[in-house]
Amino acid sequence: MAFEPVLMRNVGVPNSTSLDVYKSSGGYAGAAKALAMQPGDVVDLVKKANLRGRGGAGFPAGIKWTFLPAERDITYLCVNADESEPPTFCNRITIESDPHMLLEGILIAGFATRTTVAYIYMRGEFMEQFHILQKAVDEAYAAGYFGRNILSSGYDLECYIHRGAGAYVCGEETGLIESLEGKRGWPRIKPPFPAVEGLFHKPTVVNNVETLACLPHIFTRGLDWWLSLGTENSKGPKMYCVSGPVNRPGCYEAPLGLSVRELIYGEDFGGGIRDGKKVKVVLPGGISMGALRGDTFPKNPGDEPDPTQDYDELDCRLDFDDVRRYGLLGLGTAAAVVVPEDADMRDVLLNLARFYAHESCGQCTQCREGTSWMYKVARRIAAGAGRACDLDLLVEVTENMGMMPGMSICGLPDGAAWPVRTIVQKFRKEFEEHIRAQSPQAAAEVIRRTNPAAYDLPILGPGHRLAPREVVQS
Amino acid sequence: MAWETINRRTIADEDLGPGLTVAIKDKIRAFLPRYPSKRAVLLPALHITQEALGRITLRSMREIAELLEMPPSAVMDVVTFYSHFWTKPRGKKLICVCRSLTCELMGGKRLLDVLKERLGIDEGETTPDGEYSLMTEECLAACEYGPCMLINEKLHKCVSPADLDGILADPNNDKLDMPRSDLFDPPGHGM
Known part of the structure; x- marks a missing residue:
């Protein structure tokens, strides 16, 4: 397949962050084209391209822009550079290697939405990247790509970088808006959607870095090129990340629809697991989208994926539709973390549960309590004091939190529920084996040591299971 | 996180820690034109203050609140929400x-x-x-x-x-070997 990378074409090019190098490979030509058009035509073109948001939810960017009210004086554009989903780093690569591609995308999106001020909300951990992007913004201002009367089109746009301070929930669009306004990053109840009432109570568009970075290429290379890439409902190139003990961890660009197996084993991608090991489990869309079984399991003899059977699921294609056939929440950020065959699933579960318990913002009760209880239960299992009923309890908790059962303001608890539920369901046998191998007395000691309040609890044998009613009532 | 109760009403003046210098305040004010509301400058202000003082002291919370015309409790609310801000002394x-x-x-x-x-x-x-x-x-x-x-x-x-x-x-294990922007640095440093 002769695919020429566009989003990562300047990665590794010397001095690629400078305006001169960016312009030498056709930079800001897309913006020049777009600014010569009518804003409405720019929106139409992006709608036709079916550019779906690369930040996780996959909502078409062009349609998002049309939700802005027709009569408006001020519009804000928030650029979501809060990339905090582990293990995602494609936005970091874009900012580090090709910051002007992002800025050109901001200019095009800003012009299409008649934005007056664009804020780049950048996560606080990005230090080097902040200096690089700030330098690029200064350069772009000096060259007349921001400021007044850009490219003699009469369009004005200001662009500022706003640094976050370490909160996962600020990657949620309304959490980001609250944080920008100088408040804690608590997501807002929708509606009103940001397009109607967002930042400073004005119509606001929130777009991800990679979504915006795609825009210049749609204009320079044209709609036909764009639509020739990808699968039926997922068009265009995507930056895939793969990390963990693979031979070539990193970020790779390919058209949407790359299979997980290709991403891990392909010569041009991950290049296989170190020491010839096999994959036990892979979390292919950032950790929040759920888990797939690896090739330590037998191959699926049929064509249809069957999550109830213990089959290898690496043939899942990473686009916006195929992931759902495998029971994942969505494409997410298409950043895969590969867990090798010798890892203990109890540690994996503990790490994931800890992450969400730490990052839940605490606004909705079922998320605040659910994530911390998942953490407590995962800690108990990892300490060697798990009970078979704990696995039912974890599944029970995950089914009662999040936007899908209609219980929360934002999608964080859905993202917390999916990996925990899929891991518990798919690796239940392994967890049960560990629990069976525990001595009940030793387990009781662990519980009493870690939680003095549990001293009087009856010692439950490893085979003890709660009746379904008990779980519901608790 | 462990529960720590502080009676802030009777807190002694010397326990409030250092406050903002004129230069820090000027630096914070330079961010005001970027946003339509003063409160939105809070995160940049906290970054600048922490760079200069090493942490966010109680006195600096009060002074930031005054500068940005918001209640001090709201400043503390934000400081404690984000994991990057330190309220107790921090190493170099x-x-x-x-x-x-x-x-x-x-x-x-x-x-x-x-x-x-x-x-x-x-x-x-x-x-x-x-x-x-x-x-x-x-x-x-x-x-x-x-x-x-x-x-x-x-x-x-x-x-x-x-x-x-x-x-x-390595004494330079915290320094970047690249041109920096001094936007969030304490005034007078860097450059």
């Missing part, structure tokens, strides 16, 4: 070790344990000589270089416990 260099799933698989847990032993402190603590503070971070977005850690601004990639001696002995 802050080490953030990544504890995401990737880094853990690549040996991040052992790195953290060795680092704790080497420095003789636990997470959230500062060495007695005031040189280093230690904390963990959920993900540093450098997963292809796991396990990684951040010392102030400098990211150290693929760190093995054997590398730690060399890194800790």
